[in-house]
Structure formats: C-alpha cells, structure tokens
Amino acid sequence: MAASDAKIGRRFEGKVAIVTASTQGIGLAIAERLGLEGAAVVISSRKQKNVDEAAEKLRAKGIEVLGLVCHVSNEQQRKSLIDKTVQKYGKIDVVVSNAAANPSVDPILETQGSVLDKLWEINVKASILLLQDAAPHLQKGSSIVFISSIAGYQPQASMAMYGVTKTALLGLTKALATEMAPNTRVNCVAPGFVPTHFADFLVKSDTIRNSMEESTLLKRLGTTEDMAAATAFLASDDASYITGETLVVAGGIPSRL
Template sequence: MARRFQGKVAVVTASSEGIGFDIAERFGLEGASVLISCRKQRNVEEAVEKLKAKGINSVHGVVCHVANPEHRKNLIHQTLEKFGKIDVVVSNAGTNLSAEPFMKIPESIHDNAWENVKSAILILQEAAPHLNKGSSVILVSSVAGDDPLPPTPIHGVTKTALLGLTKALAKEMAPHTRVNCIAPKFLPTPFAEATIKKETNWESMEEATMHERVGTISEVAAAAAFLASDDGYYTTGETWMLSIGVHARL
C-alpha cells in the first residue's frame, strides 16, 4: 500500500466503526498518525486496539460528542498534545436516521438532524488555526444529499447542505487547505442498521447499480484517502459521488 500520509496527522470524527473507522484505518496504513473519536470510551478503546492489531501504532483515541463544545476543544487539544500538528480533518459524525416525513417531523428531531451540518463547521473552527499549509478537509455526505428521498428525508436534506458547505469552505480555507466531500450510496454500516432491518432489499440495490453490486466501506475509505492526499491536490470544493453509477442515473 502507498505511504501517502507518512509523517502526517489525521483527525477522524465518529471513527470507532463503519466508514469513519475504515477511513482512519486507511490513513494509518498509509503512514498517518491517527486521532480517532466517538461518544463512548469503551468504543474508543476497542477501536484503538483494532487499529494497533493491524500494525497502526501511531494512534490515539478521544471521547468526543461533536455537539459538545468542550469535547470539540478537547479533541483538537489532544491531537496537538499527542502529535503536535494537524494535516487532515475528516468530519464523519452524523445523527441518527429519522424516517418521519417532513410534515410530521417534530422540532426536536430537526435540532438533532441539523447537527450534521453544525458540527462539521464547529469542529473546523477549532481545527483551522492549527492546520498546516497543504492540509485537507473531507466532509462525509451521502448520495441522498443530491436526491433526498424517503425513508429518511431530513437526513438527506442535511446531507444536501454539506454539499454547499464543501464549496463555501473550499473558498474560505484556500489557498492553504483543500476541502472536498465524499457522498457514498447507502452502505451496510452499523449507523444504517435500523433502516436496513426495516426495509432494505440488497438485491434490488445491487440491480440498481451499473455493476450490479453495492459498494464497500473500504472503497469509500480509498476515495477519502485519494482526495486527502497529495494525489488529490488538483481537487477542492468538489463532491465525489460514490454510487457505482446509481447517481449517474438520477
């Protein structure tokens, strides 16, 4: 595997499992020192041990609920204390899926759902003063952001906002930091487990793609690694739709 992140430091939010974990793993295998985080100490510890078992020794874990101001400050403080700098930030944290239609969504659900956008901005406010020249930011959105459909419309619309945020941040953070977005199609992750149990027909999802298969989390991680590395230097303000052709048919 390439060593594109040798000597670099990457912060990945919501990275104890699923897409965040695989992104952290990919960065670590390519040489990065990795700061992972999630809401529960036990999950953080288990994720750190899993990464170390894969030969990634330069890894540190921190409890962080990105909606908590003190947690955000501590996340960046711990990264700088442990590794001394920041080269990459991946904003992967997201709220739970809600299957309520818009005309029935209570205000409390709106407050929770829009943390998808708010937390991405606030974590970067903490990190930005410490980002090195040539640094990179990756926001994790979803194909649903381009076409917010049932069963989780509010989730899709918050992901739509991340597409616009990517463009806005790319302009604001240039020329020293690139900002890009990855937007994967629905994947079998722990985060999506509730929806998968209720209604997902994987066979029909495979048939909807041009290559008749769903993607994998490791493929999403590979895309994030490309955009965050120097190989993706010519790319900023862009969203990479990862759907094996489903998005092209929309």
C-alpha cells in the same frame, strides 16, 4: 482491507489525521486506510469502550493512534479533541468529518422541531464548529473531507431530512473551499449504499438488499473500504489540484450530469 496492504502506498507519512465517528463502519475504515498509509490517526466516538476497542484494532495493524471520546455536538469534547491532538502531535494535516445522525423516518412536515435541531446540530453545525477549533492548527497543504451521502442528491422518503442535511454539506464544501484556499483543500465524498451498523436496514432482508444492488450499475453494495479509498485519495497529495468538489462513490447510482 479490500486492497492488500502491499498495494497501499505511504501518502500520509508524517501526517496527523483526525476522523470523527471513527470506531466502526465507514469512519473506522477511513482511519485504518489513513493509518496504513502512514498517518498518525486520531479516532473518536461517544463511548470510551468503543474508542478503546477500535484503537486496539488499529494498533494491532501497526497504526499510530490516539483514541478520544468526542460527541461532536458537545463543545467541550470537541475542543478537547483538538487540544489533545495538538498536545500530542503538534499539528493537524487532515480532518475527516464523518459524524452523522438520522433519528427519524418521519416525513419532513411531520418532523418535530427537536429532531430537526439534532439533525442540523450533528450533521452540519458540529462540522463547522470542529473546524473553527481546528483551523489555527492546520498546516499548509492540509485537507478537509466531509462525508455526505448519495441521499444529498436525491433525498429518499424515509430519510428525507437526513438527505437535506447531507445536501447542505455539498454547499459547505464549496463555501469552505473558497474560504480556506489556498492553504487548505476542502472536498467531500458522497457514499452510496454501504451496509454498516448505521445503515443496517440495507441488509435486514434479501429483498431490500437485492433491490438496492439492482439500483446500482455495478450490481453490488458499496464497502467501507471503497469509501476509505476515495477519502484517502481526496485527502492526499494525489488530489493536490482538487478542491470544492464532491466525489460520488455509489456504484453508478444517478447523482447528476
């Protein structure tokens, strides 16, 4: 991790945290950060092999982890994720909704209905349905964090509809913060450009990478650890008076005033 383990506190001692799509990239970094800070983390993704490998990595760092297969658009797998978490740990304190898909680079007006359905289903609807299942088990003082994107503020041409679904998460954060108050806080992180498997186009060529870096004030791409640190802050009691907000973690890329 970017921050040395010595600098990491134990803000999640005794807490149980579910992180979706958490076997690689930003999701895995978030699970690792929460785990290093004392949480029992429940990680998931679509493939058992990926779940097993990620769980092994986290356990090797002394993290208590439960690894489960969960395709977030599969109702049974979503319910199983919540049920098995509660069976093992008895409660839920943190839910980080990180799963996302971007199946198309077509302009919005040329995007097929089935692709629109998939984008909505995975990027927005699945988050709502997962929280419907989780809500009865959330503790007083619990925290929800959605992972949106800088694209939610300014959808780019090649991923415009993806950006629109990420905009929806900004509104969902506001709406659920109102609905789940005062016992549960709901916030959102909007990452900038982070080179992960999901966003490998960022590093496919030096030209693209350089132009992306130049578009930031800090002249670098984000890291998965940057996103994990911001998520851990919002999920922790350090942010106990913050709800309904989106924290942009994008190196100064313009989002709003």
